[in-house]
Amino acid sequence: MASTQVSDFGSSHSVLGVMEVANKPEMGIPEMYIRPQQPSIRSDEPSLPTIPVFDFKSLLHENSRDAQLLKLYTACKDWGFFQVVNHGVSSELLQKLKHEVEKFFQLPIEDKKKYQIRAGDVQGYGSVIRCKDQKLDWGDRFYMVINPVERRKPYLLPQLPPSLRESLKSYFKELRKLGMELLGLLGKAIGMEMKEVEEFFYDGMQSVRMTYYPPCPKPEMVVGLTPHSDATGITILHQMNGVEGLEIKKGGVWIPVTFLPDAFVVNVGDIMEILSNGAYTSIEHRAAVNKEKERISIAMFFNPRFEAEIGPVKSLLNSENPPLFKTMLMEDYFKDFFSRNLNGKSHLDKMRLKTLHSLKHST
Ligand SMILES: O=C(O)CCC(=O)C(=O)O
Numbered sequence: 001m002a003s004t005q006v007s008d009f010g011s012s013h014s015v016l017g018v019m020e021v022a023n024k025p026e027m028g029i030p031e032m033y034i035r036p037q038q039p040s041i042r043s044d045e046p047s048l049p050t051i052p053v054f055d056f057k058s059l060l061h062e063n064s065r066d067a068q069l070l071k072l073y074t075a076c077k078d079w080g081f082f083q084v085v086n087h088g089v090s091s092e093l094l095q096k097l098k099h100e101v102e103k104f105f106q107l108p109i110e111d112k113k114k115y116q117i118r119a120g121d122v123q124g125y126g127s128v129i130r131c132k133d134q135k136l137d138w139g140d141r142f143y144m145v146i147n148p149v150e151r152r153k154p155y156l157l158p159q160l161p162p163s164l165r166e167s168l169k170s171y172f173k174e175l176r177k178l179g180m181e182l183l184g185l186l187g188k189a190i191g192m193e194m195k196e197v198e199e200f201f202y203d204g205m206q207s208v209r210m211t212y213y214p215p216c217p218k219p220e221m222v223v224g225l226t227p228h229s230d231a232t233g234i235t236i237l238h239q240m241n242g243v244e245g246l247e248i249k250k251g252g253v254w255i256p257v258t259f260l261p262d263a264f265v266v267n268v269g270d271i272m273e274i275l276s277n278g279a280y281t282s283i284e285h286r287a288a289v290n291k292e293k294e295r296i297s298i299a300m301f302f303n304p305r306f307e308a309e310i311g312p313v314k315s316l317l318n319s320e321n322p323p324l325f326k327t328m329l330m331e332d333y334f335k336d337f338f339s340r341n342l343n344g345k346s347h348l349d350k351m352r353l354k355t356l357h358s359l360k361h362s363t
Pocket residue numbers: 209211225230237245246285286287297298299
């Protein structure tokens with residue numbers, strides 16, 4: 001299906017996905033989807049803690065700002081995840097997008113093949129295969145870079161069915177505004193100036209992943225999306241058809257996230273942990289699947305510009321707060337990320353400086 005060649009980010013093969021398998025339950029679950037014993041210490045406490053919720057309009061409101069910013073700071077430090085309601089993106093747009101994305105994933109496999117990730121690339125439909133015995137996720141996905149515009153692939157966004165393309169474009173635009181506002185607030189909550197935030201993120205690298213997780217006859221034997229932390233600045237996730245499955249790792253156990261209707265779940269990515277010099281935490285998460293119903297999600301990733309140097313923000317550093325992470329060109333950081341498989345927080349660990357201070361903090 002694929003020969004290896006070098007392109008934008010590393011080299012690889014790809015497979016299209018699991019929907020074909022899921023549509024033929026008589027085939028059973030192929031070996032390559034079956035996980036060795038999952039570390040699924042799913043919390044079974046009767047009342048689980050839930051991620052903090054913010055009303056976006058009141059986050060922006062001057063009067064309640066200081067208290068809200070403190071709450072935001074604590075959410076990003078202790079949870080690395082929060083929900084946003086009243087975010088201003090209309091239910092109509094969300095409904096329309098859901099409909100279009102659903103329709104897209106239901107297209108015959110032949111129609112989706114033209115978007116398949118090409119050898120050596122990471123953008124497109126399907127999953128990247130890097131080694132022979134790699135386990136596959138129980139989900140079909142479509143990943144593409146949407147900003148800067150010159151990094152778009154001519155055979156992806158421009159070739160999508162027009163009604164999906166138009167809904168996606170409106171969504172990108174709305175989320176870009178929301179994303180910048182959220183980045184500004186997260187920056188402000190740790191004492192960054194908006195100017196500094198913009199130096200990193202203005203016209204930054206923005207990408208999107210849409211995932212369709214089909215139902216699975218034995219959901220406990222597979223994983224919808226391998227545990228990982230996002231390599232991003234922040235991620236804004238929308239659970240399009242209201243079916244749950246996102247789980248986050250807190251205190252060593254996996255906690256399911258319950259989404260409020262039409263809410264966005266926002267999470268701190270590795271880059272934000274680096275910029276904040278560890279004040280914020282990029283949390284490991286995964287997606288579980290279920291027996292009954294497919295699940296559809298759309299994750300929008302906000303990153304610095306490719307030319308930005310990513311490392312702890314200089315104005316936050318002093319003798320009490322020495323840098324805990326290396327500084328690296330964003331372009332190189334992403335090349336390195338895409339050349340590896342998702343694997344917990346291993347990518348971020350590579351950026352860690354081994355200082356006395358960090359050793360003290362990691363114990
Ligand atoms: O589908 C989900 O709930 C999680 C998606 C996700 O974590 C990602 O795309 O990075």
